[in-house]
Amino acid sequence: MQPQWGPAGSPSCLRGGGGWWRHPPGSLLIVAALLLYQARVTMTEGDSLISVDYEVFGKVQGVFFRKYTQAEGKKLGLVGWVQNTEDGTVQGQIQGPSVKVRELQEWLRKTGSPKSHINRAEFRNEKKIVALEYRNFSIVK
Numbered sequence: 514m515q516p517q518w519g520p521a522g523s524p525s526c527l528r529g530g531g532g533w534w535r536h537p538p539g540s541l542l543i544v545a546a547l548l549l550y551q552a553r554v555t556m557t558e559g560d561s562l563i564s565v566d567y568e569v570f571g572k573v574q575g576v577f578f579r580k581y582t583q584a585e586g587k588k589l590g591l592v593g594w595v596q597n598t599e600d601g602t603v604q605g606q607i608q609g610p611s612v613k614v615r616e617l618q619e620w621l622r623k624t625g626s627p628k629s630h631i632n633r634a635e636f637r638n639e640k641k642i643v644a645l646e647y648r649n650f651s652i653v654k
Contacts, residue, residue: 563611564593564646565639568604569621571632578603579652581626582617586650589613596653605653608645 569578574597582595582603591613595605607614622634 560610560612562609562642562645563614563639564606564608564642565614565618566604566606566637567618567621567634568598568602568637569625569631569634570602571625572628572630573603573625574601576626576628578626578629581629582621583650583652585620586617589617591617592645592647592650594647594651594653608642608647 579595579597582605586593586595586607589609591607591609593605593607593609595603598604607617618634618636622631625631
């Protein structure tokens with residue numbers, strides 16, 4: 514079904530009744546692209562992308578720690594991975610806006626899964642990145 518175009522060249526659904534949208538079709542895409550570009554250019558320091566490796570020590574295997582870590586990472590909009598080690602720890606990598614990475618770091622230090630007991634969490638190789646290297650937050654078996 515084709516949209517009904519109003520006298521100003523905009524679909525009636527975009528005119529909002531008041532006819533505020535007065536640009537030809539396709540202009541919305543250009544405006545959206547410009548807004549996205551401006552958002553990237555004006556990112557604050559707290560929003561810069563970082564990558565951090567981590568390892569969590571304590572009772573963190575057999576208590577759904579990886580599943581909860583993945584869920585928390587996804588909830589925060591982060592990407593990366595998590596896996597068990599042969600030493601009984603959990604390790605992985607987090608990538609995303611630094612503010613959100615810090616939130617997951619705090620979660621890894623203090624919260625974890627409900628049945629876990631965290632002794633300590635170590636973070637290494639923190640670096641700024643220009644683009645995310647993963648598409649999602651995955652559990653590595």
